[in-house]
Amino acid sequence: MLDSITSLDLLGADILTTLLFLPSLGALLLLAVPAEAKQAIRAMGLLFSGATLLVSAKIALRFDPATPGISGFRVDYPWMESLGIRYQLGIDGFALSLVVLTTLLTFCVLLVAAGQDLQRFKGYVVSFLILETGMLGSLVALDTILFYVFWEVMLVPMYFIIGIWGGKRRIYAAMKFFLFTLVGSLLMFIAILFLAIQHQKTTGILSFSLLDWMNAAKSNAWALTPGMEALVFGAFALAFLVKVPLWPLHTWLPDAHVEAPTGGSVILAGVLLKLGTYGLMRFALPLFPNATMKFTPLIVGLALVGVVYGAWVAAAQKDMKKLVAYSSVSHLALVVLGIFAGNAEAAAGAIYQMIGHGLTTGLLFMLVGVLYDRRHTREMADYGGVARQVPVTTTLFVIATLGSIGLPGLNGFIGEFLILAGVFKVNVVWCAIAATGMILSAIYMLTLIQKVFWGPVTQPVNNGLTDINIWEFLGAMPLVAGIVILGVYPGPVLDLLKPSITFVLEAARLHP
Amino acid sequence: MDPSVFFFWVFAAITVVGALGVITMRQPLHSALFLLLTFLAVAGLFILQHAEFLAAVQVLVYAGGIMVLFLFTIMLVNVRRQAKEPFVNRRAGIAVLAGFFLFLLVGGVLTGPALVKKGPPADPAALKTTVIENSTARVVVPGNSEAVAWGLYRDYLLPFEVASVFLLVAMIGAVVLGKRSLEKFD
């Protein structure tokens, strides 16, 4: 099966380029399909996202974890020659794990969408396919301008996904999402330009390549003064922390999540938020080791506030989506804490949690969407005791919840445990505060299940609730499988991540 | 005081007063007459520069031709006394302030000490003749109508011709905007 996809390489492109542009190719071809041909659109969407998933699987199988640096499947062509901007792609274990997560979630989202009755279905599929290119591009780009381009490309389809297929306040939420992320990324853009100029001034080489910059950062060959470094780090960190989103930059997230359609929420929580933490580890830390050191107390402080705040606010929510959204704020703050704790355990836990959170939260949003599609309400009070009506949904929801709150045997446990273990080594108090967040998460998630699924049916209208349909089930199953596999057999993934973590921590001079 | 300097100041003062009159008079006719005064004073300035030809053209074309057309137009359209509006409106203060500031600036610059490196002192006799540099010879042209002709039709030929297109556009514009009837179409 996998070898038959080798033919995709025959397009003349290398495997990473194929991976990147396969979804956009699908989007482009879809433009020629009439909007009424829903079957054809569905088939095309699944075909192209499925093919992309297979390509990413092939990359995963072919990838050798021992590859040093970020050099897997390296591609390097001049793009804007006179500017030193290159079409430079590469992958390591870290990026690879998120690439697979991205392709998997996109495919699942389109599976679920196949079972939904969506207005303007073609636009929906096209948006997700373009979004997929943007996400994958951000993960594999090594040239910072190329990275920035893909980073921005993500914004527009997501704006439409929230703005067209979203809830009542969708226009407000879409604009807020767009604006928050754009301001952050524009500042990063200026920082990128500044670094390139500085790099050329000091080393004589005009380059936007992350690898060149990391070399320059190693011995501070680009002569950044502490003040400059702090400012540039600030710009990068702001762009990424808005995306994460770290308290107090998180205010766009609940709005965006609540208003976004199911698929949008899944991708938003599953991948987009991770790109923030990915960016921190890929760019902010290795490029600015001194500033990282300087800012660690501040960011750790914010992360600790975020862990507790997110959990606390989540516990007070009546709206299921809002609850899951705030739980994301809490969980992602924990990931940030893991990144800045500065040791290998915490970093490994952070990445593991990024993947795990993508799966569990993606699944949670998917299932909330299933309920919403049937009842058009997300208020917990409108449900109650629906377990008997929707047994499959309930089962899946419980699995996702348990994964999310870190039950041993499911993915969340490993990530959270590693982070807490790593943080414990650094500072016991941090660890204690972070652990509160974990306890709170168990409380609010179990309350949610209690209120929605268990007990007697409180509202007669829920008696007619239908269970998950085949498309939704197909879309959910890979995530469930992922949650379980990551929970019981973390070895291969952790092995995959290890070299990347060493690489990042060495560059950031954070390892002991 | 050198008489030419004295007359310069006289004509300059008349020019400025005339220009102020143009924009402060309420009656278009009065404005037009002040414009005439300005034109004549400028002609006087040209004479002081030994540009007699230009001065003559100024009087004939502007003061004579164009002003007459202006006056004809004003009389033909029979502009009545305009409704009284306050002469000084809200923004006048700002305008006067800005103008005064510019005046100080320009005045300061023009009367300031170090302007630019002084060129050779002007030779009054040289103004009466024009020296034409040629690739082969140095031609001295007597009188200044020839000098104007040399300048206009040789060195400045291109802008001169562009200006002719410019005037054509002015004509087209006048016709387009002024033509009363508009044949209805569709």
Added chain:
Amino acid sequence: MPFPVSDLILIVPELFLTAVALGLLIYATVVSREKEGAIAWMALAALVLTGVLLFVPFSSVTSLPQIGFAGMFAVDKFSLFFKILILAAAAVTILFSLRFIGSSPYPGGEYYCLILLTTVGMLFMVSGVHLVSIYIALELMALSQYVLAGYFKQETKSIEAAAKYFVLGAFSSGVLLYGLSLVYGAARTLTLTGVAQALAASPKAPLFILGIILVACGLFFKIASAPFHVWAPDVYEGAPTPIAAFFAVGPKLAAYAIFARIFYSGFGPGSADWTVIVAASAALTMVVGNVGALMQENVKRLLGYSSIGHAGYALMGFLGYGTDFGLPALMIYLASYALMTLGAFGLVVMLETKGYAGESVDDFNGLARKNPTAAAAMLVFLLSLTGIPPTVGFIGKYYLFTSAMKAGWFWLALLGVLMSAVSLFYYFRIVRAMYLVDGEGELRWKEEPAVSAAVIACLAGTLLFGILPQPLVSWAKACLLN
């Protein structure tokens, strides 16, 4: 300095275009109103042919730049760059106008003739290397535009636009001319090279500085940058839409070209003084344009304010004087600006081709459903105007911000990106109307092959140069001032 008659070959394109314009004017008197479309097509053909003829002077000269007509007119690559863009903008305007004018009660003959003549003015402007030839050409361009702005003379708005444009334009010309005369007084010459020499000899002469400031103010008016921008939204709103599109691009291109030429070739030695003025105006313009656009309901006014904002960005290009980055950044940006602005205006033209109705943001409601292709095209232009990759607008902004930062103007680049974020608000009001709001089915949309063709060309350029900018970049870099 006499010049040989053979210099005439240097202005063959301009001569040809003038001749055609005059010929069309005569032809218009004999052709019936129904057949006026032929005039438009002839004008279009003439513009294309002029584009071909642009290469004639190059074949006749041995070295570049070739200065002809006693130091008045330069044939160089720099002017070629702008001439091609200007001719393209004029051609697009004619495509926009075909039905707009054809279905209006106003005659077409003079209209197309004026478009050609204003284009002639622009062509002479960008080749001017003598302050007098630049000034006269500028006036030729401007006068034709005053008439074009008021061409729909029975519409109060159009006449108002023309009157405002004329009064303010004449005032700014006066300021410019005063500045030029002071420069002449200081330099005792009007050729740009002579001015540069004189300025280098006495760089701090107050008379020079005053002249430079006044010239800058006059030119700020022409490119609609603050604080001389107030005319732009009114004129864009009142002028016939194709003309508004032309105003937003053609005259600006020419004005930027002479701005660059006068300030680089002429005032270069005084750059330490004038960069401060330009930077101040750039900052003010970005803020005024982008913040002003936030409150606009009329798309033409909105695009007017947005073009003010873009003038602010473009001014940053001048700050790179002395580096190898400023001028190419400006030229690349202007090319990208021309593509996306013309494209966006083209869709406004199609939205309603009768008179003044249908130009509010709400008129775009539901366009994505009615005509997804057009909505997608507008989306690309708006993204490009915001500066989001992968569009040419991003490439342009990339160059400008880099140029400003290389020249040490960090705060200005920072202000620029913040204003880009602000611009998102108003550009996306149109996107919102097109995609997120359901139209009530009363969208007045007129598909027109000619306009569509022009829009598709702009779209292709916007995307193509956004993804593969190298050809544009190389071309701009090959066409710098020497």
